Amino acid sequence: MDHKGTKLIHKYLRHDKKFPHVWCPGCGNGIVLGALIRAIDKLGLKKDDVVMVSGIGCSGRMPVYVDFNTLHTTHGRALTFATGIKLVRPHLHVMVVMGDGDATAIGGNHFIHAARRNIDLTAIIVNNQIYGMTGGQHSPTTPYGCKATTAMYGHIEHAFSISELAVTAGASFVARGSVYHAQMLDGMLEKAILKKGFSVVEVMSNCHVQFGRRNQMGDPVTMMKRLKDHAVRIEKAKTMEPGELEGKFTIGILADVDKPVYTEEYEKIREGAKR
Amino acid sequence: MRQVIKGNHAVSHGVRLSKVKVISAYPITPQTTIVEELSEMCASGALDAKFIKVESEHSALAALIGSATAGVRSFTATSSQGLLLMHEVLHWVCGARLPIVLANVNRAVGAGWNIWADQTDSISQRDTGWIQIYCESNQEVLDSVIMAYKLAEKLMLPVMVSYDAFFLSHTSEVVDIPDQDTVDQFLPPFEPPHKVDFADPRMFGGMIGPEIYYEERYCIHKDAMAAIKTYSEICQQFQEAFGREYALAESYMVDDAEIIVVTAGTITSVARIAVRKAREKGIKLGLMKLRLFRPVPYELWRGILGGVNKVVVIDRNLIGGVGGAFVSEIRSALFPLEKRPVVYSAIAGLGGRDVTPADVLGIVEHVASGKADVDTPIFWGLKE
Ligand SMILES: Cc1ncc(C[n+]2csc(CCOP(=O)(O)OP(=O)(O)O)c2C)c(N)n1
Ligand code: SF4
Ligand SMILES: [Mg+2]
Numbered sequence: 151m152d153h154k155g156t157k158l159i160h161k162y163l164r165h166d167k168k169f170p171h172v173w174c175p176g177c178g179n180g181i182v183l184g185a186l187i188r189a190i191d192k193l194g195l196k197k198d199d200v201v202m203v204s205g206i207g208c209s210g211r212m213p214v215y216v217d218f219n220t221l222h223t224t225h226g227r228a229l230t231f232a233t234g235i236k237l238v239r240p241h242l243h244v245m246v247v248m249g250d251g252d253a254t255a256i257g258g259n260h261f262i263h264a265a266r267r268n269i270d271l272t273a274i275i276v277n278n279q280i281y282g283m284t285g286g287q288h289s290p291t292t293p294y295g296c297k298a299t300t301a302m303y304g305h306i307e308h309a310f311s312i313s314e315l316a317v318t319a320g321a322s323f324v325a326r327g328s329v330y331h332a333q334m335l336d337g338m339l340e341k342a343i344l345k346k347g348f349s350v351v352e353v354m355s356n357c358h359v360q361f362g363r364r365n366q367m368g369d370p371v372t373m374m375k376r377l378k379d380h381a382v383r384i385e386k387a388k389t390m391e392p393g394e395l396e397g398k399f400t401i402g403i404l405a406d407v408d409k410p411v412y413t414e415e416y417e418k419i420r421e422g423a424k425r
Numbered sequence: 426m427r428q429v430i431k432g433n434h435a436v437s438h439g440v441r442l443s444k445v446k447v448i449s450a451y452p453i454t455p456q457t458t459i460v461e462e463l464s465e466m467c468a469s470g471a472l473d474a475k476f477i478k479v480e481s482e483h484s485a486l487a488a489l490i491g492s493a494t495a496g497v498r499s500f501t502a503t504s505s506q507g508l509l510l511m512h513e514v515l516h517w518v519c520g521a522r523l524p525i526v527l528a529n530v531n532r533a534v535g536a537g538w539n540i541w542a543d544q545t546d547s548i549s550q551r552d553t554g555w556i557q558i559y560c561e562s563n564q565e566v567l568d569s570v571i572m573a574y575k576l577a578e579k580l581m582l583p584v585m586v587s588y589d590a591f592f593l594s595h596t597s598e599v600v601d602i603p604d605q606d607t608v609d610q611f612l613p614p615f616e617p618p619h620k621v622d623f624a625d626p627r628m629f630g631g632m633i634g635p636e637i638y639y640e641e642r643y644c645i646h647k648d649a650m651a652a653i654k655t656y657s658e659i660c661q662q663f664q665e666a667f668g669r670e671y672a673l674a675e676s677y678m679v680d681d682a683e684i685i686v687v688t689a690g691t692i693t694s695v696a697r698i699a700v701r702k703a704r705e706k707g708i709k710l711g712l713m714k715l716r717l718f719r720p721v722p723y724e725l726w727r728g729i730l731g732g733v734n735k736v737v738v739i740d741r742n743l744i745g746g747v748g749g750a751f752v753s754e755i756r757s758a759l760f761p762l763e764k765r766p767v768v769y770s771a772i773a774g775l776g777g778r779d780v781t782p783a784d785v786l787g788i789v790e791h792v793a794s795g796k797a798d799v800d801t802p803i804f805w806g807l808k809e
Contacts, residue, residue, distance in 0.1 A: 206538075224506060224535065225453075226481065255480040256451070284452040287461070287478060299461045300452070300478040303468050 155188070162187045162197070162216050171215055173208060176370030178329035178355030182276055183212050185332055186245070189339035200243050203232040205257060207249035207283045208357070209276035226257030229264045232271050240413040243272070243343060250277040251289040254310055258290070265319035265348050269412040272342045273350045275312055278357035286360035297364040312352045317405045322347025324405040328354040330377040331401060338403070347411045354381070354399060426602050432593030435563040435600050436502060436528045436586075437462040439570025441472045442608040443526075445500040447492035448476045449485045453507040454540050455594040456530045460502060482507035486514040486527070493523040494629055496620030498574060501525070504590065505532035505546045512550065515583075519554030519645060521630065524577030524584075524615070526570060527555070531690065531741075532590040533776045541777020542589040544690060545742040548750040550585070554645055556652050557719040559689040560588040563598040568669060571603075575612050575659050580648045589741075590777065592691040603667055611666045653722050673717040676729045678704070682711030685730055685766075686789055687738040689715040689751060692773070692780050696739070699785035706786075708793050715751060726758045736766045737792045737803075739785065741774040748772070748802050770802040778806065 163169075173179050190200060202213040206225035213220035219242075223231040232246045253261050253275045264271060280298060281287040288298035290310045298305060313326045323345040327335040335353060342349040356362060356373035367373050384402030387395060430438070436459045440448065448467065450460040460478070467476035475492075479485050482503050489499040503511065508529050518525050533543035547557060556576065560566045566588050573584040588594065619627060633641060653673065660671045678700050679685055688696045693714040703710035713729050730736050736759075740749025747753065752770040759765045771788045774780040788805050791797050 222538070258480060281452060284454055284457050285461070287452045287457070290480065299457075300464045300476075302465050 155184075158191055159184055159187050162191070162218075164215055164217050168214050172211055174359045176356070176358060177208065178278065178353070178357070179209050179212065179276060181329040181332055182209070182274065182335070182353050182355065183215065185335040185339055186212075186274065187216065188336045189343060192336070193340055193343060195243055195343075199241070200245065201232070201235055201239075202245050202247065203228050203235070204247040205249065205252035207252050207281070209247055209249040209278075209282070209355075210252060212247045226252055226255070227260065228252065229257065229260040229271065229273065233264065233269055236269055236271055236413060240270070244270075245272045245274060245343070247274045247276070249282065249289075250275060250279060250291040250312065251281045254290045254312055254315070262315065262319040265316050265321040265350070267412050268320060268322055268347045268409060270346055271348055272339075272345075273348070274339070274342075275350065275352045276355045277312055277352050278355045278361060279309075280357050280361035282357045282360050286364060292361075296361075298361075299364075313350065313404050316350040316352075320348075321350050321405060322407055322409060322411075323349035323403075324352075325350070325403045326352045326354065326399065326401050328377045328381055328401060329356065330374050331381065334401070341403070341406075345406070346414075347409060354401075426604070427599055428602055429597045430563060430600050430602075431458070431595055431597050432563045432566050432588055433459040433530070433595070434462060435567035436570055437466065438600075438602050439567045440500050441466055442603060442605060443498065443571050443574045443612060444609075444614070445472070446474050446497035447489065447499045448474055448501065449479055449488040449492070449499070450501050450503070451479055451482045451485045451507060453482070453504050455532060455590045456502045456504040456507070456528070458594075459528060482510040483514060486511045486518065486525070489525050490514065490518060490521060490523060493518075493525050494521070494621055496615070496617040496622075498615045499523075499525050500527070502528040502530070504530040505534050505540075508546045508550060509534060512553070515550055515553040515555060518583045520641075522581040522645070524574070524581055526573045526577055527583065527585045528566075528570065529585055529587045530590050530594045531587050539776040540590065542592055542691070542774065543741055543776050544587070544750075545744070547585060547587045548742045548744070551719055551750070554582070554649065555719060556580075556582055556584040556649065556717070558584065558586050558716055559718060560586065560593070560716075561691055561693045561714060563593055563596075563600045564669070565671070566593060567600055567602065568663065568667070568671065571608060571612060572656075572659050572663055572671070574615075576652060576656050578615055579655050579659075580652055581618065582645070582649055582652070587690070589691045601669075607666055611662065649720050652717070652720050653724075656717055671716065672725075673722040674725050674729060675714040675716065677712040677714070679711030679713065679729055679733075681709055682733055683709040684735045684737065684789060684793060685711040685713050685733050686785060687713045687715065687730070687736060687751065687755060689718070690741060692739055692741060692785070695780055695782050696785045698782040699789065702782060702786050703789055708789060710789055718751075718754070721754055721758060723758045726755065727762060730755070730759060730766060731762050733766050735769065735792055737769040737771055737788060737797075739771045739773050739780075739788065740802075741780075743772050743775055752802075767799055769797050769799060771805050772802050773805040
């Protein structure tokens with residue numbers, strides 16, 4: 151990161167209060183936070199107009215470190231807390247940071263319903279394919295065959311594709327990026343924030359400590375390279391045979407549609423009923 | 426076999442020795458290592474059981490409703506927010522009369538986030554109809570799990586075994602791990618009175634109207650109250666089989682005591698030291714340790730506490746608008762006595778704050794000095 155970039159991030163941190171942070175050196179969470187800050191800065195949003203809500207997990211620590219309106223909620227329920235905020239203050243930019251376990255295991259129901267309802271929230275899901283914070287248990291995105299502390303002999307369940315789930319559930323905007331593709335991530339987050347309706351950015355990230363270590367994936371740098379090697383742009387994937395995509399993941403924008411947004415529709419109903 | 430193990434591992438061994446058949450759980454600090462170890466035991470064959478890590482605590486307990494209804498010994502473990510998320514299903518397990526055992530690592534509840542020892546989580550579930558047992562040591566944790574299955578299956582009611590976060594869950598102590606044969610003799614295979622059985626089809630979970638719902642609830646109550654007698658017998662049998670003595674509530678140096686301090690969980694070990702120190706200072710202090718909290722063993726509590734002048738209950742929980750939970754139960758237990766001790770309340774150790782022998786002694790000296798107000802808890806160590 152160049153000096154200018156670091157300086158920009160520092161503008162948004164709660165320096166005196168919450169540091170040092172809890173993340174392991176080399177964790178992808180910091181890159182996601184950096185990208186989010188750059189996107190917010192580029193869009194020129196006022197700090198006070200941003201609400202950052204999170205669930206529980208390593209990724210869920212993100213709002214703790216930044217100087218926005220922040221709300222750290224219970225495990226899996228971040229989207230419901232955020233829904234309440236959006237109903238009352240529809241003009242605020244409400245961003246919700248979750249882990250893969252948080253968003254699609256314990257909070258899976260809220261996730262599909264927020265998407266279906268098309269409420270104007272920006273959901274950022276850090277997908278490290280594991281429960282990082284509680285010590286490496288398998289999550290709904292842990293790949294088949296991988297090891298976890300609750301699957302020492304290989305995982306026998308099949309992984310969700312978070313982004314495809316979001317598309318099917320009706321989200322207006324869905325993108326998948328990775329912590330290796332940081333600049334691309336900045337752009338995805340900008341689009342997601344600007345989008346009216348429920349938007350999802352799934353970020354493939356490395357948890358070398360709880361996931362990589364048990365699956366012989368090496369240090370953070372090696373895991374980063376892995377993200378680079380396994381990512382296929384959506385446009386390119388369309389030209390490939392399904393077999394060629396085995397073990398890879400696509401990056402890019404999976405959905406970008408315009409449809410009525412919950413809060414606006416609700417205002418219309420209220421206006422109509424008054425007459 | 427004596428081994429140095431953590432409280433969470435004591436639970437895993439208890440579950441293994443009880444030959445549990447289905448374990449379903451969701452990870453939460455500080456419970457996590459229990460289920461990780463059980464997952465490994467199931468996969469490696471050390472325990473002939475099925476383990477599933479589900480998508481939330483609510484699902485964890487709900488899955489056990491299925492396995493227990495199918496007629497097998499079932500187990501889960503959780504803590505704090507996880508236990509709270511189980512609330513709906515906790516009630517259901519009791520109503521469905523399923524002898525599930527749950528280990529709860531006592532941890533503070535949010536908001537704000539705190540992962541350390543505090544008994545508010547299980548206290549808040551005291552009206553779900555589960556039998557509740559509180560433990561002081563890793564040995565007691567292991568033994569209590571085995572005894573819990575015997576009690577649960579006898580009464581067809583669920584049992585929750587609780588112990589303090591980190592002070593036990595992550596602290597190593599010497600534990601005598603019983604051998605399988607002795608446990609098998611003490612705890613025979615589970616023979617459910619009814620279960621899912623194709624030869625004898627039944628309907629479970631049906632609708633019951635006003636003409637019978639009351640009676641149904643009465644039966645739960647009656648059987649839960651029977652736990653007092655049944656658990657005493659089980660403690661007796663346990664002692665005969667394993668040589669370790671347990672009671673529904675335990676007392677220490679109460680015979681000539683003028684003040685008795687009441688504790689639950691690990692504060693008890695600290696309070697024992699305080700009792701000896703108090704006596705060196707000329708205060709005739711005794712100790713009562715709560716073990717069985719649901720149902721409340723009224724008679725036993727009255728027998729231990731009834732004769733002294735003053736009782737002080739230390740609660741590692743604080744319910745807004747109520748105060749300590751244990752003290753209110755002690756007060757109502759003692760109320761029918763014609764002559765009863767004055768019962769003081771002290772709040773200490775919330776959210777994992779350390780409670781030392783000096784703290785317990787300080788609380789007791791405050792009560793002994795006559796300065797304590799019976800209407801207001803002693804908020805020990807509270808920073809103004
Ligand atoms: C009701 C409840 N159950 C369990 C937990 C424990 N817990 C905290 S974080 C977490 C999982 C974290 O995994 P993930 O959401 O993928 O986030 P990561 O740490 O990987 O970023 C769990 C199970 C909790 N806080 N609350
Ligand atoms: S445990 Fe994994 S996800 Fe959590 S901070 Fe460490 S590397 Fe990151
Ligand atoms: Mg994760």
